[in-house]
Amino acid sequence: MTDYFNEMFDGGKVRPPYNGLDGWTREMPAEFRAMKQAEAEALFRRIGITFAVYGEGGDPDRLIPFDMFPRVFTQMEWRKLERGIKQRARALNAFLLDVYGRGEIVRAGRIPARLVYQNDAYERAVSGFVPPRGIYSHIVGIDLVRTGPDQFYVLEDNCRTPSGVSYMLENREIMMRMFPNLFRENRIEPVDGYADALRRTMASVAPAKCDAEPTIAILTPGHFNSAYYEHSFLADLMGVELVEGADLFVEGGFCWMRTTEGPKKLDVIYRRIDDAFLDPLCFRPDSMLGVPGLMDVYRSGGVTICSAPGAGVADDKAIYTYVPEMVRFYLGEEPLLENVPTWQCAKKDDCKYVLEHLPELVIKEVHGSGGYGMLVGPKSTKEQIEAFRHKIIDDPDNYIAQPTLALSTTPTFVEEGVAPRHVDLRPYCLVGDKIELVPGGLTRVALTEGSLVVNSSQGGGVKDTWVLAE
Amino acid sequence: MLSRTAENLFWIARYMERAETMSRLLEVGARISLTPSAGHGYRSEWESLLQASGTAEGFAEKYGDPVQRNIESYLFFDRDNPSSVISCIERARENARIVRTAITGQVWDTLNTAFQDIRQLERKPRSEMETSDLCDWVNRQSSLLRGTMDSSMLRNDGFSFMNLGYALERADNTARLIDVKYFVLLPSVSMVGSGFDNYQWQVLLRAMQSHRAFHWAYGGEITAAKIVDFLILNPSSPRSLMSAAQKAMRHIDSLSRFYNQPSGPAQERVRGLVDALKATRVPEIFDEGMHEFLTRFIHDIGDLTALVQRTYLTGEAQ
Numbered sequence: 141m142t143d144y145f146n147e148m149f150d151g152g153k154v155r156p157p158y159n160g161l162d163g164w165t166r167e168m169p170a171e172f173r174a175m176k177q178a179e180a181e182a183l184f185r186r187i188g189i190t191f192a193v194y195g196e197g198g199d200p201d202r203l204i205p206f207d208m209f210p211r212v213f214t215q216m217e218w219r220k221l222e223r224g225i226k227q228r229a230r231a232l233n234a235f236l237l238d239v240y241g242r243g244e245i246v247r248a249g250r251i252p253a254r255l256v257y258q259n260d261a262y263e264r265a266v267s268g269f270v271p272p273r274g275i276y277s278h279i280v281g282i283d284l285v286r287t288g289p290d291q292f293y294v295l296e297d298n299c300r301t302p303s304g305v306s307y308m309l310e311n312r313e314i315m316m317r318m319f320p321n322l323f324r325e326n327r328i329e330p331v332d333g334y335a336d337a338l339r340r341t342m343a344s345v346a347p348a349k350c351d352a353e354p355t356i357a358i359l360t361p362g363h364f365n366s367a368y369y370e371h372s373f374l375a376d377l378m379g380v381e382l383v384e385g386a387d388l389f390v391e392g393g394f395c396w397m398r399t400t401e402g403p404k405k406l407d408v409i410y411r412r413i414d415d416a417f418l419d420p421l422c423f424r425p426d427s428m429l430g431v432p433g434l435m436d437v438y439r440s441g442g443v444t445i446c447s448a449p450g451a452g453v454a455d456d457k458a459i460y461t462y463v464p465e466m467v468r469f470y471l472g473e474e475p476l477l478e479n480v481p482t483w484q485c486a487k488k489d490d491c492k493y494v495l496e497h498l499p500e501l502v503i504k505e506v507h508g509s510g511g512y513g514m515l516v517g518p519k520s521t522k523e524q525i526e527a528f529r530h531k532i533i534d535d536p537d538n539y540i541a542q543p544t545l546a547l548s549t550t551p552t553f554v555e556e557g558v559a560p561r562h563v564d565l566r567p568y569c570l571v572g573d574k575i576e577l578v579p580g581g582l583t584r585v586a587l588t589e590g591s592l593v594v595n596s597s598q599g600g601g602v603k604d605t606w607v608l609a610e
Numbered sequence: 611m612l613s614r615t616a617e618n619l620f621w622i623a624r625y626m627e628r629a630e631t632m633s634r635l636l637e638v639g640a641r642i643s644l645t646p647s648a649g650h651g652y653r654s655e656w657e658s659l660l661q662a663s664g665t666a667e668g669f670a671e672k673y674g675d676p677v678q679r680n681i682e683s684y685l686f687f688d689r690d691n692p693s694s695v696i697s698c699i700e701r702a703r704e705n706a707r708i709v710r711t712a713i714t715g716q717v718w719d720t721l722n723t724a725f726q727d728i729r730q731l732e733r734k735p736r737s738e739m740e741t742s743d744l745c746d747w748v749n750r751q752s753s754l755l756r757g758t759m760d761s762s763m764l765r766n767d768g769f770s771f772m773n774l775g776y777a778l779e780r781a782d783n784t785a786r787l788i789d790v791k792y793f794v795l796l797p798s799v800s801m802v803g804s805g806f807d808n809y810q811w812q813v814l815l816r817a818m819q820s821h822r823a824f825h826w827a828y829g830g831e832i833t834a835a836k837i838v839d840f841l842i843l844n845p846s847s848p849r850s851l852m853s854a855a856q857k858a859m860r861h862i863d864s865l866s867r868f869y870n871q872p873s874g875p876a877q878e879r880v881r882g883l884v885d886a887l888k889a890t891r892v893p894e895i896f897d898e899g900m901h902e903f904l905t906r907f908i909h910d911i912g913d914l915t916a917l918v919q920r921t922y923l924t925g926e927a928q
Contacts, residue, residue: 185726186719363708376711387614387925398613398925400767401869 145288145548146560147211157212157608158551160326165209165551165558173208173553176318180206183314205601206311208318211550211563211583215329218607221284221292221567222577224476227467229280229569232299232454234470236276240267240450245469251462259459260507261452263415265422269439272345273573276448278410279338280569281305284477286548293480293545295564297463299455300447301412304582304602305568306370309334309377311604312580327609329579334568335377341572342378342408348441349394354407357381357397359388361413361429371412385413390433395443408444415449457506457540458484481543485536494541495532498525501541503532516592518544547592550603552585562586564594565605579607611712613925616771618709620923622702622721623775626752629698631783633748635663635790636685638817640741643678656681662790665691682741687732695748699728714762717755724751749819767868770861774918777861781854781911787814788841789904811837818849835892838900843890851907855884858914865922876917883910 148158184203213221238244239256246253256262281302283295312331316323339356346354360371362384375382387398388406396403411418417427422435437443453459461482464475483490483501494501498517505513515528532539549560567581583603584594594600639659656676660666665684668691673680686695703725706718731739731747756776763769811832815821820840827847828836845852859880866877895903 186722363704368707369710372707372710381612381615382711383612384614387612400611400613400616400771400865400922400925401871403925 144546144560144562145286145291147286147548147550147563149551157214157217157606160322161210161212161551164322170557176208177553179318180208180314183317184310204307204596205587205599206314207552207561207585207587207601207603208315209551209553209558210315210322210604210606211565212606212608214608215610218329218579220290220476222579224292225280225282225567225569225577226575227471227473227476228282228294228297228463229277229571229575231463231466231470232280232297233275233277233571235466236299236448236451236454237270237274238470239453240269240276245466248469250465250469251459255456255458255462256453259453259456261415261450261456263450263453265435266439266448266450271448272347272441272444275345275571276451277454278341278345278446278448278571280571281566282477282569284565284567285480285545286563286565287546288548292477294463294477295480296457296460297455298566299451300414302566302568303367303370303412304566304584305334306373307602308568308578308580308582308605309373311582311602315604326606329607329609331578331580334578335374337570337576337578338374338410339378339380341570341576342410342444342446344572344574345444345446346407347444350407355380355397355405356408356410357383357406359383359385359409359411359413361417365412367412374410380410385417385427385429385431388431388434390431390437393437393440393442395431395434395437406443408446410446415452418445418449457504458486461540480545483541485532485539485541490541491532491536494539495529497541498529500544502544503528503539503541506538506540514593516544519590519592544592547586550583550585552587552601552603554587554589559589561589562592562594563603580605611767611771613923615709615712616767617923618705619712619768619771620775620918622705622709622713623772624779625698625702625705626721626755627776627779627783628693629695629702629748630752631779631787632663632685632693632695632698633745634787634817635659636682636741637745638813639678639681640745641813641816658790662786663693665693679736682744683736686744695744696728696732699724699751712768714758716758716762720751720754720758724754727751765864767865770864770868771922774858774861774865777854777858778911778915778918780849781851781858782908784818784841784849784851784854785904785908785911787818789901789908814841820847820849823847835896838895839892842895843887843892852884852887855880855887859884862918874921876914876921879910879914879917883914 148155148161154162181203184206235245239246239262243253243256245251246256277299279302281298281304283298284292285295286292308331342356343354356378357380358371358375358378360368360382362368365371372382381397383397383406389396389398389403391403395406395409397406413429416424417429419430419432419434420427421432423430434443434445435449438445438449461479461484464479467473467475483494485491485494494503498515499520501517503515503517515524517525520528547562547564550563551558552561554561563583563585565581565583567577570576583605584596585601585603586592586594587599587601591599596602636659639656642655656678657666660669660676660681663685669676669681669684672688672690673684684691684694688694689697689700691697703721706713706721710718727747731744759769759772763772811834812821815824815837818841824832824837824840827840827844840847840850842851844850845856847853862877862880866873
């Protein structure tokens with residue numbers, strides 16, 4: 141039986157960040173709790189935060205379960221994390237600028253050329269292009285797990301369009317509305333500056349040809365997308381337009397929005413669609429979601445696209461292994477956040493080890509996401525493990541393996557009361573003229589007892605994440 | 611404002627007005643069916659109501675004979691019927707979800723709650739629900755929406771696009787409702803002005819929840835001439851064609867003021883429409899033929915809608 145780090149209880153003692161919550165749960169009558177839970181659900185449904193799960197059919201208006209028990213960090217803990225996250229965001233951006241430029245890190249032999257240039261996410265179309273301020277990834281979502289009081293690991297980086305930030309903001313709104321006393325008794329750093337910070341970040345990377353206050357818009361694939369709520373929520377908070385590909389067109393070296401007063405020039409696009417769909421003339425010709433000719437405008441400095449096309453090459457699971465190396469190479473610093481030890485099945489020795497230790501490991505697809513296409517060894521049946529063994533042997537390049545981490549737990553409201561459940565954390569780092577991080581993030585919780593999979597598509601829930609003020 | 615946003619706002623209002631019209635038609639039908647017919651049994655005008663709502667063909671394909679329960683289901687809960695109340699409310703809510711950022715929290719809340727509620731209603735056994743309760747419910751939803759729009763929305767272009775949607779849809783729907791009464795319900799022209807005729811007018815007034823208003827405005831005997839004046843020409847009657855046309859004019863004017871644009875073809879068109887109504891007298895309508903007059907009006911509203919579409923909703927430079 142693995143010993144999991146419990147973020148609230150150390151033996152019988154309450155750890156300092158949770159001092160303000162011990163009495164709160166102890167004194168909460170069961171009926172009151174049920175009432176509040178129902179109230180929270182009603183609030184979420186009314187504001188329309190729902191989450192459609194890909195490929196499941198079912199209710200398109202499903203709610204992500206919200207757990208009212210907050211997750212808490214002290215200021216000290218947070219500062220450490222913050223330094224590490226910002227460092228990583230800088231290194232990832234330096235890497236992107238480099239591999240679309242001279243490729244020094246490859247020339248120096250620190251990363252194999254094959255992993256970069258033959259990567260599916262490497263966009264030849266932007267090779268040699270330097271985006272405004274040299275930034276490729278403007279919003280970096282870094283998934284972290286904790287295994288001890290001072291031990292955090294980076295699970296993966298998200299350099300393209302990390303989602304979930306609307307939950308961070310709404311979870312807080314709802315907690316403040318339902319439990320104002322908690323916020324009176326605990327001094328909690330606010331997160332509501334995020335949308336403004338995001339808008340400032342976007343404005344700071346306006347293209348060279350923009351000579352006035354930049355016009356910003358969020359480009360969404362449309363209302364059938366599972367994250368549409370988030371797109372419209374952010375557009376609203378930022379005070380920018382929410383556009384679809386069909387609302388935009390390209391003419392005279394600029395990108396224009398179709399408005400009721402005629403065309404309006406657009407300077408910065410926060411796109412929430414994949415590279416492949418951005419421009420049918422440059423990428424997938426069958427894309428109906430993009431804007432024909434957009435990439436030409438982008439490359440000639442008529443519009444900025446955030447995150448820059450091609451940013452995905454930095455958050456690939458095979459590249460992940462090399463991020464600490466990037467920190468050393470570009471920044472000359474030691475990485476403050478550790479990677480999870482990773483075996484790459486593409487390497488012969490690693491693959492042998494992985495195949496011999498399948499029942500203890502977590503196996504992931506190199507390009508997989510959302511908790512799909514993975515095997516959690518200790519939680520799987522013999523048949524599942526054998527099935528995966530064949531998959532790995534058939535296509536070793538497609539898999540990596542990691543030890544099963546002893547993910548920390550935090551108290552969570554469950555049927556029987558309060559019980560520990562495993563959690564992870566995704567903070568959102570903004571990169572523009574400066575690097576910013578709002579104090580908080582999205583805590584995802586595996587609601588099933590013993591489960592280590594926190595993905596919302598796999599029945600995970602979310603929590604409000606607090607950083608205590610000093 | 612994005613053209614697509616404007617278009618979505620325009621259609622939210624159109625769908626909600628259409629849902630209301632459907633439920634009013636249903637109410638007319640239900641009321642008529644409670645009236646004993648001349649010989650034995652009860653009167654049935656369901657066939658003609660289906661025709662009026664433009665859903666007769668779809669219904670016949672799916673159900674065959676017009677049985678009241680089926681018609682109620684078809685007009686209210688059937689997603690195969692694009693004009694059913696549930697289809698309209700779902701689409702209005704979907705449009706609202708798309709332009710969530712262009713409407714206020716209260717407006718969204720109203721539409722979203724209506725959507726959640728009708729999905730609850732849908733699951734209840736039909737035998738537990740009276741048609742009149744369902745129709746009341748729909749009227750309440752559209753009143754709520756108009757109220758929240760009025761009390762919470764900024765008086766900007768978005769507000770005008772929604773109201774324009776209401777005005778144009780209402781103009782079209784009211785004209786069709788009157789046309790049903792006159793063209794479809796009335797078996798022969800010789801019956802104009804007969805007692806039978808007047809009874810049907812009353813049902814129509816009731817369905818539009820305007821019978822009180824009518825009595826306040828005119829008093830005395832109900833005559834065809836008074837009702838035609840009330841439903842078509844009277845600017846103080848909220849559902850009259852005149853009211854709808856004037857409302858459309860106000861909001862088209864607001865838009866061009868808001869955008870600092872000179873008077874365009876849509877403005878000229880709507881002004882022409884209002885002026886023509888002002889110059890019209892009841893006997894002239896009877897002379898032209900009610901059905902002909904209404905058909906011409908519906909056609910004019912269609913033209914006007916197309917002009918609004920071309921001017922604001924395509925994103926082309928003016």
